[in-house]
Amino acid sequence: MVRKVLKDTTDKKLYDERLYVAMQPARKRILLSLSKSESYASKLADELSLNAKVVQFHLDILQKYDLVKGNFDLESPSDGRPVAVRRFKLTDVGHDTLDVVRNIPSGP
Numbered sequence: 001m002v003r004k005v006l007k008d009t010t011d012k013k014l015y016d017e018r019l020y021v022a023m024q025p026a027r028k029r030i031l032l033s034l035s036k037s038e039s040y041a042s043k044l045a046d047e048l049s050l051n052a053k054v055v056q057f058h059l060d061i062l063q064k065y066d067l068v069k070g071n072f073d074l075e076s077p078s079d080g081r082p083v084a085v086r087r088f089k090l091t092d093v094g095h096d097t098l099d100v101v102r103n104i105p106s107g108p
Contacts, residue, residue, distance in 0.1 A: 018065050018093070022101045026050060027058045031090065031098045034068060040075065040085040059088055067094035 022031060029048050033039060041059055045052040062068040069091050074082040090098065 014065075018067060018097050019100065021061060021065050022067060022097050023104070024058070026054065027062055028101060030055065030058055030062065031067065031094060031101070034088060034090045035095070035098055038087050038089040040073075040087050042085075044088075062094070063088075066091055067097055 070086040
């Protein structure tokens with residue numbers, strides 16, 4: 001799997017950085033949640049019991065490393081007007097990185 005992702009030493013450095021970013025506990029939880037379905041920051045915050053601004057901070061970092069992609073969309077709540085949200089999903093790189101992260105032991 002690692003061989004599929006790496007092409008040269010520059011890729012190795014980026015690969016290592018992505019793993020480091022994905023291993024942070026809150027970001028790992030976000031990635032695991034997004035592996036099940038697309039979501040947006042406030043919904044993830046509720047699901048993971050985290051502050052929405054903290055989730056957005058981590059999503060921005062994950063997006064910087066091409067692990068997630070965010071697209072603007074309208075969310076239609078049952079009681080009110082539609083609200084613009086940025087819906088996030090894992091990229092192909094995000095899926096590959098998460099597969100590696102899942103196989104790394106979490107400690108003693």
